[in-house]
Amino acid sequence: MMTPREVAADYNLTAHGTVSSPGKFEGEAWYVVAIWDLVMNSYEDRDTGEDPTIAWFHVDADFVDGIEFHQTDREDFLATYPLGSYLGIWEDSQGFVYVTDRGKTSEEVDADDQGESCPHCGSDDLQETPAGTHCVSCGVNVDEAGGA
Numbered sequence: 598m599m600t601p602r603e604v605a606a607d608y609n610l611t612a613h614g615t616v617s618s619p620g621k622f623e624g625e626a627w628y629v630v631a632i633w634d635l636v637m638n639s640y641e642d643r644d645t646g647e648d649p650t651i652a653w654f655h656v657d658a659d660f661v662d663g664i665e666f667h668q669t670d671r672e673d674f675l676a677t678y679p680l681g682s683y684l685g686i687w688e689d690s691q692g693f694v695y696v697t698d699r700g701k702t703s704e705e706v707d708a709d710d711q712g713e714s715c716p717h718c719g720s721d722d723l724q725e726t727p728a729g730t731h732c733v734s735c736g737v738n739v740d741e742a743g744g745a
Contacts (some may be wrong), residue, residue, distance in 0.1 A: 653685050698718050715732035
């Protein structure tokens, strides 16, 4: 897995570790680049098999230990993606990479795989509009984000 130093060699990072370079990772945490590298090498635990595909990683001790976090980053990551949860990552039709905004249970991942909830926030409060399916909770266009 890519280290923070390797990510910083390829991308500009803010003081808080957010990618500030324009492109597919802009606005995401540095570790998203490292996790996307795992996707590109087919290391995900499961995926939706649809287009766009959501790659799911089981957040266990080995996964977390494989990411070379500073202690504060590690604590923040585990607050968002607790051990035992799943982290989803996908690339939208514009080429931007996103991760789920929180860890999800196996049941939520199963629902996402069936297109029944928002891949961004996990909400099942979806609304059909002329512009596509939108999540009422977070406002994401689910059709573009890789869900229903």
